[in-house]
Amino acid sequence: DGASNPTAASGVKPVTGKNGTIPAGFARDEQGAASAAANYAVALGSDGMYYKVQRDAIVDAVYAPAVATARRGDLDKVYSNADFLTSIGLSADGRPPAGMTFISRTNPVGSKVEKFGADSATVSVWYSALFGMAGEGSTNPVSESWFTNTFELTWVDGDWKVSDFTQKDGPVPVGRDQAASSAQEMADAVQQFGGFTYAR
Template identity: 70%
Template sequence: MSFDDEPGHVGGDPGRGDDRFSTLGGTRQTRTRMPETTGDVYGGARRPQRTSRSLVMVVGVVVLLVAAIAFANRGGDGSATTPDTAKPGAAEPTAATGTKPVGGKQGGIASGFAHDEQGAQSAAVNYLVALGSDGMYSTSRRHEIVNTVYAPDIAAARQGDLDKVYSGKDFLTRIGLNADGTAPSGQTFISRFNPVGAKADKFDGNAASVSVWYSALFGLAGEGSKNPVSESWFTNTFQLKWTGGDWKITDFTQKDGPAPVGRDQAAAPAKDMTDAVEQFGGFTYAR
């Protein structure tokens, strides 16, 4: 796959050039104008209140869903399969498997993943989080991330092109950042990928293909923001190889969705969104 075809870069599909997520921080956004706004950058508009009957139905569904999840994850009957024996691509529980978690970190990113299917999934999830973070907009941090998650022979080829994309003045202006990649005064830049699940599509000892389904938060929180934080859903498929005693990325592709139906909830005020992102840290290990 050429660099222009890789998610995270402009120059590929002309119809996606401004997609802020297919470029790991591009600019596409869909706005829906809601009535009765309160002046908050997130709109603050509330939809009509549910009837009591509707609320009872929703609560009932949620309770049943929670009960079903608890029952499915209860385990202990010895019937669950581990990542080493399960068929690639099959859904697997996230309960403890007995495999030792990662033993360290490199460049602030988890490293030392197990040399098995579970380890490949863990690597893909953690690398996705790093590539979707706001650190990609800082030159020094971006170099650190790329050199950590990509295979050595791939990282060198990616570095220069990534610098052109993430340091481009026009690109930064479109997403509301200053020329140095920082947020305007009084605003907080938010870029976070939140994995929902992962599956191994292929696994062959020293090579793996892992898909990660995730939601992405992207935008600026603060008064006067022209690019308020919004959520989108995507699936990235990573090609990984075992090299230097760890899993590393050699390539990846991205597609939209699957996206769930949004709930009837009012958008959070800018301060609440900023506080949430600052107070709730991301995960550094999965599976």
């Protein structure tokens, strides 16, 4: 059971609701908080964050109303910074060059409830991230990194919402000696393989 095997899946079905493209309607328990954190990590690490309209929708869906406006302003400064965008191979308006596919995808491998109360929870999500530009001649090829995000969640308007989060590197596994795929294979994979709704 969950008590003797805390890393086992809970077996609870994923949520059926959505806020735009982001899962919503998480249960008011530890499983619900952990599921919310994993799905929010995916949204906040997606390529949608690089486009104003999609970023605003993500912020509205993920963040608590009390902090959403401030976070939107902070994120706009980061994701509309021309120097930052060009450093990762995007144009000043966030578009990839012709013939290139921009990839930013978060892949949770586990979550841990650090603290839990009726109206608040702290949940850490361990994940791998794929990030870079797929295409011939890319100067920022797609690479894999590992991070842990710790989310402060608040129960508001019948759902878990993010009030704050921090990120740290790792834990990072030893990489296997595998040949890297071609830029075209990476672009095709990201376009053909869909993501998941996560349920703890």
